[in-house]
Amino acid sequence: MGNFLAGKVVAVTGAGRGIGRAVALAAAAEGARVVVNDYGVSVEGASPTSEVAEAVVKEIESAGGEAVAVADDISTMAGGQRVVDVAMASYGRIDGVVCVAGILRERMLFNMTEEEWDPVVATHLKGTFTVFRAASAVMRKQRAGTLIGFTSGNHQGSVSQANYSAAKGGIISLVRSAALGLNRYGVTANAVAPVARTRMSAGVPMELTEIGEPEDVAALVVYLLSDGAAEQGITGQVYTVAGPKIAVWAQPRELRSAYAVGGWTPERIAEVLPGSVGVDPMPMLERVREMRRAAAEGARPNA
Numbered sequence: 001m002g003n004f005l006a007g008k009v010v011a012v013t014g015a016g017r018g019i020g021r022a023v024a025l026a027a028a029a030e031g032a033r034v035v036v037n038d039y040g041v042s043v044e045g046a047s048p049t050s051e052v053a054e055a056v057v058k059e060i061e062s063a064g065g066e067a068v069a070v071a072d073d074i075s076t077m078a079g080g081q082r083v084v085d086v087a088m089a090s091y092g093r094i095d096g097v098v099c100v101a102g103i104l105r106e107r108m109l110f111n112m113t114e115e116e117w118d119p120v121v122a123t124h125l126k127g128t129f130t131v132f133r134a135a136s137a138v139m140r141k142q143r144a145g146t147l148i149g150f151t152s153g154n155h156q157g158s159v160s161q162a163n164y165s166a167a168k169g170g171i172i173s174l175v176r177s178a179a180l181g182l183n184r185y186g187v188t189a190n191a192v193a194p195v196a197r198t199r200m201s202a203g204v205p206m207e208l209t210e211i212g213e214p215e216d217v218a219a220l221v222v223y224l225l226s227d228g229a230a231e232q233g234i235t236g237q238v239y240t241v242a243g244p245k246i247a248v249w250a251q252p253r254e255l256r257s258a259y260a261v262g263g264w265t266p267e268r269i270a271e272v273l274p275g276s277v278g279v280d281p282m283p284m285l286e287r288v289r290e291m292r293r294a295a296a297e298g299a300r301p302n303a
């Protein structure tokens with residue numbers, strides 16, 4: 001047991017399994033009292049059960065830690081609010097929230113239904129908003145706190161998970177907005193893009209060359225929740241963690257520009273844009289092409 005989070009109260013959504021569970025256990029081992037939220041659903045988001053969150057609370061307690069279970073659905077405003085309310089009622093404060101809960105409903109864009117789009121966006125993006133919303137109202141008054149969202153390398157785009165990719169891109173913008181809006185109150189916000197062996201990553205139809213365990217992700221999250229990270233001014237960042245690797249993503253910025261004297265016309269744009277503004281090649285598109293080539297040759301593609 002370390003003391004990175006001694007005295008802190010941390011709520012983790014999706015904490016019943018996989019990465020969320022590892023984060024909850026690690027936070028408790030580092031001295032935090034933990035709200036363990038999990039709706040207890042399948043990878044697709046079906047068949048909820050409260051046993052999943054309760055089992056992790058028991059694990060924390062038998063290791064000598066303190067935790068409380070919340071089995072609500074964080075894609076509802078009431079669910080997100082309850083996570084924070086239970087922290088306040090049980091422990092009197094909330095120092096960190098970690099929004100890990102997620103589901104997958106994979107389908108090519110041209111076949112995707114509303115039932116495949118809405119719950120995925122609701123669980124990831126709205127489910128991060130509901131908890132950030134409730135927690136930030138308390139943290140603003142406390143003048144301290146840490147918000148952590150979970151994104152994915154797939155925020156760059158995805159062949160068969162446009163719903164998931166769009167939600168993960170939205171989480172990055174939500175985190176950056178929280179970092180900007182709450183900076184004056186001493187509250188930080190960051191995003192983590194993990195690659196770890198869980199039931200969710202087991203379904204990926206390719207060989208992941210850089211992958212680690214949920215515990216690797218938990219170590220990064222513990223650091224981001226600690227006072228040390230806030231003292232370093234870490235906010236508005238996106239970190240990948242994949243086994244032994246941690247990487248920071250670039251902030252989006254304009255790459256090249258051109259100005260028209262007297263306004264643009266389609267003809268003037270056709271003349272200027274290809275040569276002087278140009279394109280920024282999409283790394284994922286090259287990988288998708290490579291994977292298609294490998295698949296055509298009968299190999300299991302790497303990613």
Ligand SMILES: NC(=O)c1ccc[n+]([C@@H]2O[C@H](COP(=O)([O-])OP(=O)(O)OC[C@H]3O[C@@H](n4cnc5c(N)ncnc54)[C@H](O)[C@@H]3O)[C@@H](O)[C@H]2O)c1
Pocket residue numbers: 013014015016017018019020037038039040041042043045052072073074075099100101102103123127150151152153193194195196197198199200201
């Ligand atoms: N595993 C990876 O390699 C990987 C890669 C990129 C991103 N991620 C992201 O990391 C997070 C955790 O993924 P994981 O691999 O541990 O998945 P997992 O399926 O093992 O765990 C997700 C947990 O979220 C819970 N959950 C789902 N909907 C919920 C809801 N509405 N309210 C509360 N809880 C809910 C589930 O019951 C489950 O226990 C997800 O956001 C995922 O998108 C994972």
